[in-house]
Amino acid sequence: MKKVYLDNAATTQVRAEVITKMQDALSNTYGNPSSTHSFGRTSKTAIEGARKTIAKYLNAHPSEIIFTSGGTEADNMVLRCAARDLGVGTLITSKVEHHAVLHTVEELHGSGQIALEFVDLDAYGNPNLEHLEALLQKDDSKKMVSLMHVNNEIGNKIDIQAICELVKKYDALFHSDAVQSIGHFAWDVQDMPVDFLAASAHKFHGPKGIGFAYIRKNSGLGSMISGGSQERGYRAGTESFHNIVGLEEAFVLAYEHLGSEKEYISGLKQYFIDRIMAEIPKIKFNGHSGDLEKSTYTLVNVCLPVKPEKALMLLFHLDIKGIACSEGSACQSGSNEGSHVLSEILSEEDLKNPSLRFSFSKYNTKEEIDYTISVLKEFTLQ
Secondary structure, three states: OOOEEOEOOOOOOOOHHHHHHHHHHHHHOOOOOOOOOHHHHHHHHHHHHHHHHHHHHHOOOHHHEEEEOOHHHHHHHHHHHHHHHOOOOEEEEOOOOOHHHHHHHHHHHHOOOOEEEEOOEOOOOOEOHHHHHHHHHOOOOOEEEEOOOEOOOOOEEOOHHHHHHHHHHOOOEEEEEOOOOEOOEOOOOOOOOOOEEEEEHHHOOOOOOOEEEEEOOOOOOOOOEOOOOOHHHOEOOOOOHHHHHHHHHHHHHHHHOHHHHHHHHHHHHHHHHHHHHHHOOOOEEOOOOOOOOOEOOOEEEEEOOOOHHHHOOHHHHHHHOOEEOEOOOHHHOOOOOOOHHHHHHOOHHHHOOOEEEEEOOOOOOHHHHHHHHHHHHHHHHO
């Protein structure tokens, strides 16, 4: 059976170079990084080297890079500790954020630790900057804004530079879940002065279970996990050495090849858009995912003209044909609820139709897209 993987927003294939680097680390560099003997020092040196490498590409200081188990932990660390340590009284976010942010801020609000405000969205799912400014002006409480750079379901890119400037104008803090952005877009944290970022290696061909938080120097944030003094005291526990060096390798390769791979994947996305519009004329693109200027080049989210009773079999049919894609965020799998993102922006009529997210990588081909669209066309029009 033909196999086509178009669910790269959920996770990506690990690069061969990353696997080789991790295998070497597992075989030869097994000292505890906290140990003072040569075995431990070797591990510690490699971890600090990885930290410096990532910081260099982000134009950050190495001490501002804190390794975590992934984006969800990084989001939780920043948001929970900001409420506890930084005097944040009001947290401003949107209803189309990843659940790593939404569920966390809802818990903080529910326990009385913060006031919670949601910025208005336009019809495509973008934050309304005038309303954001009004929320920043609302009262004298210390405020934090948390808005993701690239939406994981519909691919919208927010105007993060404008938001940074607005947040700083009102002396607020800014956190961005950059899980769908880091490794796919260049970042300069001096030019774009966010206070906190979250990243995850498995979104850019690295291993699962490792990511990092960018925490601006002298932020005042305290630790979330108590124990040893690892990770500058922010995160206790023996470091996952092999995953950290794997993250570093994937991160470097992502940025070394960013130009050529972005051009290639952008071409695949445009090809997908052109082909599906030609073959299924009533197709709709959710959010700005059909616009390469306003969305990430890595994904599209389409609303298909399929009757609800037939739509129940759509993902099963694609899976039988060997095609992997997603109804929404992979983190929602097993949930009976529909996409919280699409429910915010689609009409009642469009919500009755199935929406699918197709996401691309350097490993995909036009032939795979042709096959996928032929399967979709057959199912949709039969």
